[in-house]
Amino acid sequence: GNSVTQMEGPVTLSEEAFLTINCTYTATGYPSLFWYVQYPGEGLQLLLKATKADDKGSNKGFEATYRKETTSFHLEKGSVQVSDSAVYFCALNSGNTGKLIFGQGTTLQVKP
């Protein structure tokens, strides 16, 4: 079945460090891939998405490229800020009912 695997957290970085959060997936067909972010006490917000192979999603300085050959969708940011501290979820949607399959989430803590 379909599944998403994220790197274990928590990830602790200093401000202005480079961020990578790994995400790999298993899916039939041609899924769409998403990164959601959850700030403390809030719901999930869409961060970026990619809908076909080699697409790059980007938003707020974050980027992720849909790599079909490695079944990956790693999240990157060149210089993190304290305000980026949150839980990040990778997810895929491969069907026609909109159902999302989520990874377990990766907690990011950025220290000043």
Add this chain to the structure above:
Amino acid sequence: NAGVTQTPKFRILKIGQSMTLQCTQDMNHNYMYWYRQDPGMGLKLIYYSVGAGITDKGEVPNGYNVSRSTTEDFPLRLELAAPSQTSVYFCASSYQGERNQPQHFGDGTRLSIL
């Protein structure tokens, strides 16, 4: 812009009690979803609906019921609360079920069953 609104935000129940978690959206979305979020486990789909009058089970439906009488509302009911249902519950909606459509989430209901 209200988006997806969930009530209540917090609730403590005793074992065996029942309650309804409310969810309403004002974006005229056809598709709505209920997830539960357990620590370190990501989100699991409980039930979903593709339109008024149509609901279907997700990955973890046992112990829950839903109804969808209007486009806007999608309540989730717990009939006999059990400690295993302690979790954070999220409601979400999307305009269509196509694979490239993102979902919009509410702020969640934190439920404890003691």
